[in-house]
Amino acid sequence: MLTIGKLGEAAGVKVPTIRYYEQIGLLPAAERSAGNQRLYGRDTLNRLRFIRHSRELGFALDDIRELLSLSDTPDQPCAAxxxxARRQLAYVNRRISRLNALREELTRMLDQCSAGTIANCHVIExxxxHDLCAHDHDMAGEGPLI
Amino acid sequence: MLTIGKLGEAAGVKVPTIRYYEQIGLLPAAERSAGNQRLYGRDTLNRLRFIRHSRELGFALDDIRELLSLSDTPDQPCAAxxxxARRQLAYVNRRISRLNALREELTRMLDQCSAGTIANCHVIExxxxHDLCAHDHDMAGEGPLI
DNA sequence: CTTGAACCTATAGCCGCTAGAGATCCTATC
DNA sequence: GATAGGATCTCTAGCGGCTATAGGTTCAAG
Structure with missing residues (x-):
C-alpha cells in the first residue's frame, strides 16, 4: 500500500492534485489507515498514470473520465x-494552426521594428x-485564444 | 459618445468583458450619463481595440497593461x-512544438487502432x-498542458 | 520523547472571462 | 403619457485544473 506521497511520486502527480482528483470523482475515495491517511494500491497507481498521460496529451478531465470508464469495459467496441481521441486530435490541429498564425504575425511585427522610440515602433503600431495585419487571426468562438 | 454596447460592437468585445477590463484597471473608469450609464469616446475605443488585438495575439492582460502604458509614452525607446513581444513569440514557439508532439502521438495512437474492442484498443493501451510512447511529452513546468 | 516531515481538512486564489439575478434606464410605439 | 422591451446597472458565483495557505494531526527516525 502506498501513501499519497509515494503514489504521487510514482505517478508523477502532485499530492494536492491527487486529492483534487478524488474530490471530483476521477479517483475513487481511498482506503484510510488507522490514522485517517489515504492508502492506495496498484490499481489506483495505474489509474492515476492513465490520467496523467491523458492530461499530457491534452485531454480534458471530462474526456478522461469517459476514457477511464471505457477502459473498465474491455469487451465493448473501442469506437467511442x-x-x-479524434476529437482531441482535431482540437490540437486547430490550436496549432492558430498558433502558427500568431507566430507569423509576431515575427512580422518584430522584424519590422526599427528599435527606435515608441512613436515609430511597429510593434505598438x-x-x-488591426488593419496592419496580414491575417485575420480572429477565430472567435474557437475556445481560448491561446 | 458611445454606450457600452456600441463600444463593444465597434471593438469586437463583449459588454461584460469591457466592464471586467474596467474593474481590473485595464480601462479607465468611464464617464457616466445622467442615468449612470457608461459613456465612451474615441480614445477608449482605440484603447479597447489595442487590447483586443493584443489578446488575439495571445498576450496576457498584464503584458497588455505594460504595452498600453508604453504606448502612452511615445518618446521612450521601444526596447521594452x-x-x-519577443517573450510572447518564444512562448508561442514553445506551445507550437509541444502541440506538434501531441499531434504526432495522437496520430500514432489512432493509426494503430484496429477498431476492435477496448481490450485490444491501442488508444486505451x-x-x-506511457512506455508505449515514442516521445517524452512531459514538459513539466512549461505552463498549462494545452 | 522529541523533532520534523508528511499527512489531514477547509478555504481562497489563479486567469480571463461568462452567466445569472434583480433592479434601473432609455427608446419606440400607441 | 403609458407601456413594452431592450439595454444597462450592480453584485455574486462559476468555469477548468489546479495551486497555495492556514492550522491541525500522524508517523517514522534518532
Missing part, C-alpha cells in the same frame, strides 16, 4: 475511445491597428 | 515593447502505459 476513437471518437474522443500593429497592436493598435 | 520589443522584449515583451497507450494512455495507460
Amino acid at each position: 475511445a476513437d471518437v474522443i 500593429v497592436l493598435g491597428n | 515593447a520589443d522584449v515583451i 497507450v494512455l495507460g502505459n
Whole structure:
C-alpha cells in the first residue's frame, strides 16, 4: 500500500492534485489507515498514470473520465475511445494552426521594428491597428485564444 | 459618445468583458450619463481595440497593461515593447512544438487502432502505459498542458 | 520523547472571462 | 403619457485544473 506521497511520486502527480482528483470523482475515495491517511494500491497507481498521460496529451478531465470508464469495459467496441481521441486530435490541429498564425504575425511585427522610440515602433503600431495585419487571426468562438 | 454596447460592437468585445477590463484597471473608469450609464469616446475605443488585438495575439492582460502604458509614452525607446513581444513569440514557439508532439502521438495512437474492442484498443493501451510512447511529452513546468 | 516531515481538512486564489439575478434606464410605439 | 422591451446597472458565483495557505494531526527516525 502506498501513501499519497509515494503514489504521487510514482505517478508523477502532485499530492494536492491527487486529492483534487478524488474530490471530483476521477479517483475513487481511498482506503484510510488507522490514522485517517489515504492508502492506495496498484490499481489506483495505474489509474492515476492513465490520467496523467491523458492530461499530457491534452485531454480534458471530462474526456478522461469517459476514457477511464471505457477502459473498465474491455469487451465493448473501442469506437467511442476513437471518437474522443479524434476529437482531441482535431482540437490540437486547430490550436496549432492558430498558433502558427500568431507566430507569423509576431515575427512580422518584430522584424519590422526599427528599435527606435515608441512613436515609430511597429510593434505598438500593429497592436493598435488591426488593419496592419496580414491575417485575420480572429477565430472567435474557437475556445481560448491561446 | 458611445454606450457600452456600441463600444463593444465597434471593438469586437463583449459588454461584460469591457466592464471586467474596467474593474481590473485595464480601462479607465468611464464617464457616466445622467442615468449612470457608461459613456465612451474615441480614445477608449482605440484603447479597447489595442487590447483586443493584443489578446488575439495571445498576450496576457498584464503584458497588455505594460504595452498600453508604453504606448502612452511615445518618446521612450521601444526596447521594452520589443522584449515583451519577443517573450510572447518564444512562448508561442514553445506551445507550437509541444502541440506538434501531441499531434504526432495522437496520430500514432489512432493509426494503430484496429477498431476492435477496448481490450485490444491501442488508444486505451497507450494512455495507460506511457512506455508505449515514442516521445517524452512531459514538459513539466512549461505552463498549462494545452 | 522529541523533532520534523508528511499527512489531514477547509478555504481562497489563479486567469480571463461568462452567466445569472434583480433592479434601473432609455427608446419606440400607441 | 403609458407601456413594452431592450439595454444597462450592480453584485455574486462559476468555469477548468489546479495551486497555495492556514492550522491541525500522524508517523517514522534518532
